[in-house]
Amino acid sequence: MPESPELVIAPGDLTDPRVLRLLDDHLADMHATSPAESVHALDVSGLADPAVTFWAIAEGDVVLGCVALKQLAPDHGELKSMRADAAARGRGLGRRLLDHVLDEARGRGYARISLETGTEDFFAPARALYEKAGFAPCPPFGSYTLDPNSVFYTLELAPRP
Template identity: 40%
Template sequence: MPRSRIAPTPRRDAIPLVRAFSRDLARAGGLLSPHFLSSGMPLGEARCLYELGHADGLAISTLARYLELDLGYVSRAVSRLAARRLVTKRVAPGDARARSVVVTDQGRRLIAALDRQMDRRLGAWLAAKPRPEIDRLADGLAAAFGSRDARIAIRSPRPGAIGHIIARHGEFYVAERGYPALFEHVVVQAFSDFVTGFSPPRDRIFVAERGGAFAGSVAVKGRASATAQLRFLLVEPDARGRGLGRRLVQRVIDHARRSGERRIVLDTASDLDAARALYASLGFCRTASVSGEPYLPRGVASEHWELAL
């Protein structure tokens, strides 16, 4: 079932407690120093590197939106990271205008070193506190955010999953990204057509779950001329940065090859930078772009991408 959008009222002392906790944690983790963990980078720059290191490539505009930082600042930060050979720009095959920023091997080594240093500092901070308090803190964090160790499994949908996928598309694109309300109607109609003509084994729906909770989805539809259509790719915000989008798309590619398909097609939108970078990194090429679709925001084009198998 779709998760509720109504947040419960927190207890009266929750906010000052969380603020005190965040200040102590920031100090322990070295987040307040002028140069993050003696890396020579201010915190904002380090955040850019860290997020790029946990993505499949991001456009600078997407990175700025995700970090809620000024686009000009992020652009300058990326330029400084590139000058240190920690990141580089990747050009999408078939479209020289589509560029994403990716972390280099040198950048990944620095991220790993900073992670180890952060772990040591936080380990010392935790060791100085009574064990029962730390156990209660860990239990509370796991309940609020989920266990980091919970595996993400990809499986066939459970009963009720299709309705949830449709609802999450509406919530994410309309409520969170500001797409026109018509977009949700288009998704409902598209899924209705998909299910009505559902014909396995060529047609499949894959659902990702973490600890039994919905984490993402993708579907594949067999078309004429040995063509498979990738549809309904979605990754929940709290499941991003783990390579799940790549796993889902790769699952479709593997399934299409086993089914004897000769190509995969998909439609996406020009403002979905992370998804477009992912498709490009897997060999998809943009073959068409149409502006003015009423179900997309003004200035956003509908794009058609293809992958030859």
């Protein structure tokens, strides 16, 4: 039996059609689930911002998901654009992407990482993942304001051993 390709997390190419399809699906889901004023997902231009680092997870030539880390301050990062392709959900990709970002944030010396996600049922698996990883609800941060369609989380980071 041939061995299946290994999952690899690497910097994502924002010109790669496979990545663009994943991001288009992400934005489409966000707009189908939340009112426009409550959609805070980054488009390609937002992900290309120098304050943002973007990664994709792939198995061989198949891009299965993505995640981004935005620097808000020298000691504070924001998790952005975490997405697993619908066909690849249930394989633990979200946890692998989250662990990758947390390790990167610790390596950068961040004291905390925060995120915004939706309150709708669609986002329940994401909220459960974040809570299991130790994220705690917090007030809006950065430029966010109170929004009944958003919930905010933060995680205090211990330095990397």
